[in-house]
Amino acid sequence: MISFLWAEDENRLIGKDNDLPWRLPADLKYFKETTMGHAIVMGRKTYESIGRPLPGRTNIILTHDSNYKQEGCLVLNSKQELLNWAEQNDSEVFITGGSEIFKLFIDEVDQLYVTKIHATFEGDTYFPILNWDDWTLISEKKGLKDEKNPYDYFFQMYKRK
Numbered sequence: 001m002i003s004f005l006w007a008e009d010e011n012r013l014i015g016k017d018n019d020l021p022w023r024l025p026a027d028l029k030y031f032k033e034t035t036m037g038h039a040i041v042m043g044r045k046t047y048e049s050i051g052r053p054l055p056g057r058t059n060i061i062l063t064h065d066s067n068y069k070q071e072g073c074l075v076l077n078s079k080q081e082l083l084n085w086a087e088q089n090d091s092e093v094f095i096t097g098g099s100e101i102f103k104l105f106i107d108e109v110d111q112l113y114v115t116k117i118h119a120t121f122e123g124d125t126y127f128p129i130l131n132w133d134d135w136t137l138i139s140e141k142k143g144l145k146d147e148k149n150p151y152d153y154f155f156q157m158y159k160r161k
């Protein structure tokens with residue numbers, strides 16, 4: 001099963017200068033809890049912005065460069081290689097961005113975990129347009145708002161209809 005996990009602002013913004021546009025540590029905690037024990041799939045640019053494999057998960061990097069290597073990571077070179085790996089290895093594979101990689105799997109994805117931040121930020125990278133009519137909201141939880149997480153935001157989970 002393929003799931004997407006991401007955070008977006010009110011304009012579908014997800015990135016700025018190859019980093020996140022906001023600081024929201026409670027969302028990083030949610031990311032960790034949700035993906036722990038599973039495979040996480042990142043584009044080469046998102047991986048390099050994190051800069052290290054995330055513990056307790058199979059870290060998969062997608063790149064066109066067949067010589068690319070990162071210690072502690074599995075490197076794959078195409079969408080089909082990832083789909084084959086997912087079918088054989090994991091009950092739930094989390095596609096975790098960025099924009100190019102979300103676009104690549106938009107027709108394959110079965111479940112969405114989205115953090116919707118009720119604010120607008122400056123940036124340069126957007127989540128692709130989804131037809132929300134194809135999706136059923138399964139759960140929604142308001143995120144903790146405090147001095148370290150100073151926004152209204154909601155953790156939503158959807159399944160494809």
Ligand SMILES: NC(=O)c1ccc[n+]([C@@H]2O[C@H](COP(=O)([O-])OP(=O)(O)OC[C@H]3O[C@@H](n4cnc5c(N)ncnc54)[C@H](OP(=O)(O)O)[C@@H]3O)[C@@H](O)[C@H]2O)c1
Nearest residue numbers: 006007014015018019043045046063064097098099100101
């Ligand atoms: N808010 C969020 O939830 C969230 C989540 C993730 C990322 N982000 C942000 O998104 C931004 C990065 O997104 P991005 O779209 O610029 O880059 P990206 O999707 O992270 O990575 C793009 C790279 O993926 C590889 N790739 C793309 N299509 C491929 C294919 N068909 N087969 C093999 N490899 C393929 C290519 O690597 P090569 O060039 O090496 O071939 C390409 O340059 C950053 O600002 C990051 O912080 C935000």
